Amino acid sequence: MKVQGCGNLIRSDIIRGHLDSIILRLFLEKDRYGYEISKEISLRTDNQFQIKEATLYAVFQRLEKKELIESYVGSVSQGGKRKYYRITMLGKAYLSEMVTEWKELKEIIDLFLEGLK
Amino acid sequence: MKKLKNHVDELFKDIPEGEQKIAIKQEVLENLEEKVWDLIERGKEEEDAINKAIVDFGDIEEFKKEFGVNQSEKQTVKKNMTKINLGYSIWGSSLIIALFVFINFYYTPENIWFVYPTFAVLWWPLTMYFKLQRAK
Numbered sequence: 001m002k003v004q005g006c007g008n009l010i011r012s013d014i015i016r017g018h019l020d021s022i023i024l025r026l027f028l029e030k031d032r033y034g035y036e037i038s039k040e041i042s043l044r045t046d047n048q049f050q051i052k053e054a055t056l057y058a059v060f061q062r063l064e065k066k067e068l069i070e071s072y073v074g075s076v077s078q079g080g081k082r083k084y085y086r087i088t089m090l091g092k093a094y095l096s097e098m099v100t101e102w103k104e105l106k107e108i109i110d111l112f113l114e115g116l117k
Numbered sequence: 118m119k120k121l122k123n124h125v126d127e128l129f130k131d132i133p134e135g136e137q138k139i140a141i142k143q144e145v146l147e148n149l150e151e152k153v154w155d156l157i158e159r160g161k162e163e164e165d166a167i168n169k170a171i172v173d174f175g176d177i178e179e180f181k182k183e184f185g186v187n188q189s190e191k192q193t194v195k196k197n198m199t200k201i202n203l204g205y206s207i208w209g210s211s212l213i214i215a216l217f218v219f220i221n222f223y224y225t226p227e228n229i230w231f232v233y234p235t236f237a238v239l240w241w242p243l244t245m246y247f248k249l250q251r252a253k
Contacts, residue, residue: 035148039155052175054128057145058182083144 015049019059020068021098027069027087028095034060034083060085068094120167121149128177149174199249206242213238 015022026037034056042050063069068091074084087095125146132138149170156166214235221231 033148034144035151035155038152050173053145053148053173054175054177054180057141058180061141061180082147083140 016055018098018102019051019055020063021095021102023056023059023063024068024087024091024095024098027085028092031074031084031086033074033085063091066094067091118150118153118167121153121170122146124171124174125149128174131181199245199252203242203245203249206245210238210241 022041023037026032026040032040034053038051038053038056060069060071064071064085067088069085069087071083071085074082125142128145129138129142152170152173153163153166156169157163161169214231217231217234217238221229
């Protein structure tokens, strides 16, 4: 996994802990397939964060095991018989919990790091 | 595209065979192919595009961990080995002890000494039994 910020390589383990949330968020918008997710992440972060496919499938595997997402084979009208994923009710609940947690976490970190040069 | 398939085969070679593996390989390959087409469309040579897709894929180790491949797999292999080791040591030591008993009673029946080497040899299966228990 490669994360670039301000020209430096940021340690990726911080973002790693939030990958589940990031990917669930993308599934919340609509059903997607694997490559679409990695494309979307690169696009939205302006290539600052590119997820490795190996990581991506590991996350899919984990989320599916936890029943936060489920997969199905897409129809041709959707653009081919690909494996699509959709978020489950449990996944939505989990995501909103993660959002709350992130807000709290961000406040705490900001207490210490905000405004410093 | 053949290269891509070979690479995916290579990546997944340690993952146990099964329906799940076939499904995931299929999914990974399809997505990689799409990525390659995308890159070609953006003006890359096919060769470059395939290489980039492969490099971007990253390390499969992480994926294996998620699959629970490594640990459980290795442990069962090891466990089977300790069982075989124990069996081998029991058969081996009984043969050696039998040999001692035979020599003892055939050549020096008036002097019972086979007990001493028997105790020494019994360490072997005992150790193997200990290893088996520890592996559990």
